[in-house]
Amino acid sequence: MKFLYAAFGITWAVHIVYLVILTRGFNKLRDDIKDLERE
Amino acid sequence: MKSKFAIFALLTFVLLSWGLYQALVGAPTEATMGQVQRIFYYHVPNAWVMELCFPLNFLASIIYLVNRKAAIDAFAVATAEVGVVFCTVVLLTGPIWARPVWGIWWTWDARLTSTLVLWLIYVGYLMLRKLSTGGPNPVLAASFAIFGCIDAVFVFMAIRWFRTQHPKPVFAGGADSGIDPRMMHAFLINLLAFTCYGALLVWIRYSLERTRQKVDEAHAMKSLLHQEARSSR
C-alpha cells in the first residue's frame, strides 16, 4: 500500500536529512580546527 | 571511546535493519487494518524517543540555569535537535497512518495538539539559538525551554477539558491484550532500535557541540593573546 511505503520512506528521509546536517556540521568543524591550527 | 561508539553504532544499525525487516515482512498482517497497520511499528517508537528527548531537555535547561556548565548546554541542544527530528517523523507518519485507517488526516485532540505545539516550541527554541546575536545564547534558550515545557502541559490539559473528545482511536491491536506475539516482537525490536538510534544521535550531536564550544574558546583565547601581544609592543 502506498501509504505504508510513504510512511516508512518519509521516516528515513527525515533521519537521513538529519544525518547529512550532522555530517556538514562535522566538516565545518574540521575546517575550523584546521584554520585554528594554521594560525 | 571511539571503539565503544563504533560498536554501538554497528549494534544500532543491526537492530534497525532487523526492525525494518520485522515491521515489513516478519510481523503478520493485521486483521482489520491490513498492511497499513505496520506503520505503527515505526510511528510509536519514534514517538517514544521524542518523549524521552524533550523532558531531558527540560531537565538540562533547569540544571543549566543553576550551574551554567557548558556541557549541560551541549546536552540540551542535542536533545532538543534530536527531539525535533523524531517529532517531525511522528507528525508526518501519524497522518499518513490515520488517513487510510480512520479517514481523517488530523484531529485536534489532546495528544496530537500537544505534540504539534511541542514541535512548534522546540523549533522556536532552535531558531532562538540560531538567531541570537553573538552566538547561541544558552541562558535565553534554557529559559524558553522551561516556558515551553510548562506550556505543553497546559495545552494538554486545555484540550482535554475544552474540546469535545473525538473518539480517539486507540492503537488497535497495538497495546491491547490479545496481541499476536510476533507483532509484539516486531514492535519491541523497533522500540529498542530507535531508542538506541536516538541515543546515538544525541551522543553525536553532543560531541559535535562540545567540540565546537572548545574550538570557539580556543579561538577567543587566541585573539585575546594576539591582542595582548600587539598592545604590549
Add this chain to the structure above:
Amino acid sequence: MSVLSVLRITLAKDLRMEWRSKDAINSMLFFALLVVVIFSFSFDLTADESRQIAGGLIWVALLFAAVVALNQTWARELRNQVLDAYRVSPAPAESLFLAKTIGNFLFVAILELLMTPLFIVFYNLRSIGPVYQLILASVLGNWALVVNGTFFGAMSIRTRSREVLLPLILFPISIPALLAMVGATTSTLTGEGSAHLSLVFLAVYDVVFTLLGLFLFETVLQAE
C-alpha cells in the same frame, strides 16, 4: 529602592514617553482597525454563525495587533540602550518586568476598546450570556498575551530577526490561553456551555506564567 516605587516610576515613564510621541499608539490603532476590517470582510456570516466564530476571530485579530505593540515597546528600549542601563542599575528586575507588562497591558486594552465595538458593529453581535464574563475574559486574556509577550520580547530583541521571532515563540506558548479565551468568549456569546472552567483555567495560566516570568526575568536580562 523598593519594588513598588521602581514599578511606579518605570510605568509612569513609559506611559509619559508614549503619550508624548504618540507614533506607536497611532500606528497600532490603525493597524488594529485594518485587521478588524479585513477579518470582517473575509467572513460573511449569519447572526448565529457570527456568535459561534466571533470569539475566535476577535482573539486572533487581537493577537496580531498585540504583537505589533509588543515589538514596539521593547524596540524603543533597545534604540536608546536603556536595557544596558537597567542591567547595571540596582533596581530589581522584577519591577521592570511588571512595569513593562502593565504598560503593554494598558496599550492592548486600548486596542481591545477600539476593536471590540467594531467587531460588534460589523457582525451585529449580541451576547446571549452575561457581559461581565466577556469583560473578565478580555482582562485575563489580555494579561495572558501580554505577560508572555513582554518576557519573550525581552528575549527576541537580542536576536537578529527580532520582529519575526517574537510571534514565532509567542504563538505556540499562547495556545492554551487562546483556547481558554476563545472558549470563554464563545460560550458567553452563544449562551451554550459554561465559561467558568475556561475562565478559571485562564486565571491559573496567568498566575503560573506571571510567576515564571518574574522568577526568570532577572536571568534573562543579565544573559549577555
